[in-house]
Every structure is written in structure tokens, then in C-alpha cells.
Amino acid sequence: MLRIPGNGAFGLAFFLAVASFSPLQSAEPDTPSPAPNSARSRVPLLADDAAWSRLPETTDSVHGPLPGWARALVASLPRTTAAMLELDRLYRTSEAFDPRLRAKLRWVAARSNCCDYARRYAEADLLRAGGAKRDVEQLEAGARDLPPRERAVLTFARKMTEQASSVTDAEVQYLIEEFGEPAVVAMVLQLAYANFQDRLLLALGTEIEPVGPLPPLPVQFAAPPAGQKPEPAVRPERPAAADEAAPAKIADTDWLSLSFGQLQDRMEAQRSRTSRVSVPDWEVARQGLDPQVYPPDRPVRIKWSLVVLGHQPQLGSAWIKCLRTFGREANQDRVFEETLFWVITRSLQCFY
Amino acid sequence: MGHTEMLLAVAGLDTQKIAERCEKLAGDDWSDFPAAERAAFLFARKQALTPWEVGQADVQKLVHVFGHERALDVVWWSCRCHFMTRVADGFQIPLERDNVFQSPPAPPANNPPAPKQESGS
Numbered sequence: 361m362l363r364i365p366g367n368g369a370f371g372l373a374f375f376l377a378v379a380s381f382s383p384l385q386s387a388e389p390d391t392p393s394p395a396p397n398s399a400r401s402r403v404p405l406l407a408d409d410a411a412w413s414r415l416p417e418t419t420d421s422v423h424g425p426l427p428g429w430a431r432a433l434v435a436s437l438p439r440t441t442a443a444m445l446e447l448d449r450l451y452r453t454s455e456a457f458d459p460r461l462r463a464k465l466r467w468v469a470a471r472s473n474c475c476d477y478a479r480r481y482a483e484a485d486l487l488r489a490g491g492a493k494r495d496v497e498q499l500e501a502g503a504r505d506l507p508p509r510e511r512a513v514l515t516f517a518r519k520m521t522e523q524a525s526s527v528t529d530a531e532v533q534y535l536i537e538e539f540g541e542p543a544v545v546a547m548v549l550q551l552a553y554a555n556f557q558d559r560l561l562l563a564l565g566t567e568i569e570p571v572g573p574l575p576p577l578p579v580q581f582a583a584p585p586a587g588q589k590p591e592p593a594v595r596p597e598r599p600a601a602a603d604e605a606a607p608a609k610i611a612d613t614d615w616l617s618l619s620f621g622q623l624q625d626r627m628e629a630q631r632s633r634t635s636r637v638s639v640p641d642w643e644v645a646r647q648g649l650d651p652q653v654y655p656p657d658r659p660v661r662i663k664w665s666l667v668v669l670g671h672q673p674q675l676g677s678a679w680i681k682c683l684r685t686f687g688r689e690a691n692q693d694r695v696f697e698e699t700l701f702w703v704i705t706r707s708l709q710c711f712y
Numbered sequence: 713m714g715h716t717e718m719l720l721a722v723a724g725l726d727t728q729k730i731a732e733r734c735e736k737l738a739g740d741d742w743s744d745f746p747a748a749e750r751a752a753f754l755f756a757r758k759q760a761l762t763p764w765e766v767g768q769a770d771v772q773k774l775v776h777v778f779g780h781e782r783a784l785d786v787v788w789w790s791c792r793c794h795f796m797t798r799v800a801d802g803f804q805i806p807l808e809r810d811n812v813f814q815s816p817p818a819p820p821a822n823n824p825p826a827p828k829q830e831s832g833s
Contacts (some may be wrong), residue, residue, distance in 0.1 A: 436784050475764070520798055548798065548799055549799070552799050552802075558763060563790075595785075598748060605748065605776065607754075608745075612757075616740055618738070619738065630806065633805075633807075634804075635803055663805045663808060664800060679795065683792065690785040694723035698723055699737065707761060710801050711714065712801075
């Protein structure tokens with residue numbers, strides 16, 4: 361069962377109300393979100409100089425204050441942190457659709473996740489993109505005065521954040537008609553990034569930097585020499601955990617509400633779905649990609665990847681680079697990783 | 713198979729082991745999973761549903777069973793899954809019938825070998 365901030369259980373009545381919204385009815389939010397848990401960094405932060413010294417070489421001389429999340433991650437995940445800094449700049453400066461609308465969409469996701477850090481960054485990005493204080497006030501007041509197509513985007517952002525499985529075919533179709541397929545793919549990628557980043561910020565307890573939200577860092581890290589695969593990061597032995605460290609019996613009624621057989625049925629139904637966006641062929645998708653990273657003779661067969669790489673080669677490949685970097689650096693147990701992924705897909709009712 | 717099951721297959725589990733694993737996960741008895749993994753699953757579930765309620769104590773539980781560095785790895789991975797699911801849910805991309813993460817059939821002898829597995833989802 362999903363829960364929304366301040367309202368406890370995400371009940372059937374709310375679900376039905378949201379599910380019945382048409383894109384044009386989609387006035388934004390509802391009740392003010394409560395403040396999140398007190399935000400204090402939960403991991404040691406390196407000072408900027410120390411953090412830069414851990415990062416890979418840059419192709420230029422850009423150095424400066426690093427965001428708190430980077431200073432928290434860099435000690436144990438330096439290469440991943442570098443890929444994330446590049447990713448963050450790309451997503452925060454993307455012009456795949458109106459940058460002001462991009463910042464508003466990011467604001468709505470941050471608000472739904474109760475992530476004050478990301479909300480303030482979104483406000484700063486909105487102003488940087490030419491927005492005004494009035495735009496922020498309009499968002500805080502529920503965005504009711506915005507044009508219908510813009511309100512539809514913001515409602516989409518809220519639903520994608522709070523219960524993505526409740527988004528309807530009609531809502532996505534409306535957005536595609538209004539903005540075009542590539543822009544809608546970019547919106548989804550922005551929301552995907554927001555939901556990744558907000559959870560990380562909240563878990564790390566990242567606080568706004570003393571000088572306020574930092575502008576996107578125009579840094580580019582040097583690629584490792586061709587053919588060189590960086591070694592995994594060194595990880596100490598896992599401590600011996602007592603069996604009592606986590607309960608073995610699950611009493612969560614929502615978790616138990618679907619049997620294994622029912623979960624299998626829903627997954628089977630997913631095979632028969634019609635995609636809401638076109639899935640490009642490899643020959644089309646690879647046109648915008650770096651052939652060194654995506655060799656033409658090694659076709660990608662995963663539809664998820666074909667959609668994001670084919671429609672948004674820059675945004676899509678930057679995320680996949682981040683994933684690959686983390687995979688090599690953290691070198692976690694694959695069975696454990698995918699089992700954790702299973703738990704999350706089940707929690708979100710994402711039968712994929 | 714969904715993508716998580718396909719990736720479990722890439723990780724080395726056979727069809728029967730994958731089914732057993734997922735059936736246990738879906739049930740109320742997680743005693744076959746190590747305590748550290750159970751802690752990670754509970755963290756991931758809480759973070760999925762109420763990310764704003766994840767606090768110091770939740771992170772500390774992971775540090776207790778994984779150590780500092782591995783706990784951060786778990787947090788990062790858990791967050792990463794939300795990127796993947798938002799794209800899947802946003803577009804309702806149909807699931808493939810075959811395991812698209814597995815290596816494709818071996819190429820002719822003169823060509824370089826295909827990558828071991830694909831990344832991306």
C-alpha cells in the first residue's frame with residue numbers, strides 16, 4: 361500500500377479520485393506537504409578539497425563547491441559520484457522540453473517526496489531558466505492558474521511520483537499529442553531521475569549548502585583509457601549480523617495481499633500490454649549513440665533501453681553510464697541486488 | 713519472467729531457484745534470507761512507500777549489518793530501482809518473452825564475442 365505524506369494510508373477513495381482525473385481536470389496539489397524528518401547528514405561529508413582529490417581527473421580545471429550528496433558519496437563511490445555529477449548537470453540543463461516546465465515538474469516531484477533540498481534546487485533552476493518568483497508562488501498555491509497542458513504535466517509528475525502505476529494511457533496520450541513523443545520521454549526520464557535522487561537525498565540527510573542551491577557544475581571527467589576496466593572499490597568484510605537484526609516473519613497485510621500466483625498473472629498481463637510510446641528498432645536507436653559505447657554490431661534488445669536511448673540518447677545514455685559505473689565500482693552480489701529490485705517492484709506494484 | 717527474474721537468471725540462478733526465491737519473498741516467512749538481506753529488503757520497502765520517513769535509525773540498521781561502505785551501496789541501489797520503475801510504469805513497456813539480458817547466440821567464429829550481458833534495466 362502506498363502512503364501519501366500527511367494522510368496516512370493511501371486509501372481506495374483517493375486512488376479512485378486520482379485515477380478518474382482526465383488530463384484537463386488535473387489541477388495540482390492538494391494539501392501542503394509536511395516537513396520531512398530532520399535533515400542532518402547521516403554519513404560523513406568530505407571537505408571540498410578532499411572530495412575533489414578523490415574524484416577522477418577532469419578534462420578541464422573546473423573545481424568549486426560540491427553538492428552535499430557528492431561529498432557524502434565520494435569516499436566510497438568516487439567514480440559513481442563523478443558520473444552522477446555529469447548526470448545531474450545534464451538533467452538540470454536539459455532543453456528537451458521547456459526548461460521552466462522542467463524545473464516546475466522537478467519541484468512537484470520534490471514536493472510529493474517531501475524533499476526540501478530538491479524543491480529548493482528546483483526553485484533555483486526555475487529562476488535560472490527565466491522563471492520568476494511568481495512562478496514559484498503559483499506552484500505553492502496549487503498551480504491552478506496554469507494553462508491546461510502545463511497542469512497536465514504537473515499532475516503527471518505528481519502521479520508518477522506518488523503512484524506511477526495509476527497513470528493512465530489517456531494521460532500519456534494527451535501529453536504526447538501536446539508535446540510530442542521525445543519530450544514526453546524526457547519528462548519521464550526527469551521524473552525517474554527525481555525519484556532516484558530524492559530518495560538518495562532523503563536517505564543521506566543532505567542539507568542545502570551554506571551558500572544556497574549550487575548551479576549545475578560544468579564538469580567533465582576524463583574517460584578511462586580504452587580497454588581499461590576500473591577495478592571494483594575495496595569493500596571491508598560484511599560484519600556478522602545477528603539473526604535478530606531483522607525480523608523473519610512478515611506481518612505486512614499489504615505485502616501479503618497478492619499471492620505469488622497472482623503476481624505471476626499480473627506479470628503475464630504485462631506481456632500483452634501495448635506500449636504508450638513507440639519502441640525504436642536498434643538501427644534507429646543507435647544513430648544518436650556513441651559507437652564506442654554502443655557498438656553497432658551488438659544490438660540492445662531490451663525495450664526499456666531502446667525507448668530511452670532511442671528517444672533521448674543523451675539523457676538515456678548518461679543514466680545507463682551511471683548504472684554501469686556503479687555496477688563495476690560497487691560490485692555487489694548480483695542475486696542480492698536483483699532480489700532487492702524484486703522487493704521494490706512488488707512494493708510499487710510495478711509488474712515488470 | 714519479469715526483468716528482475718531475467719536478471720536473477722543472468723546472475724546464475726536456474727528457473728526453479730528463481731521461482732522458489734520469488735515465492736518465498738512474496739510470502740510471510742523470510743527466514744531463509746540472511747538477516748542483512750532482510751534488513752535491506754525492509755529498508756527498500758519503507759523507502760519505496762514513504763521515503764520521507766527514512767531516518768537515521770534506518771540507515772544505521774543497514775550500517776550495522778553491512779558496514780558503512782556496503783550500506784551506502786545498498787542505499788544507492790535501492791534508490792536506483794525507482795528510476796527503472798518510473799520508466800517502466802510511465803510507458804507500460806511490454807515485457808519481452810525472451811531473456812533479453814542474456815548473451816545472444818554465439819556469433820560466427822571470426823567476429824568478436826558478444827558482451828556477457830546487457831545493461832540498462
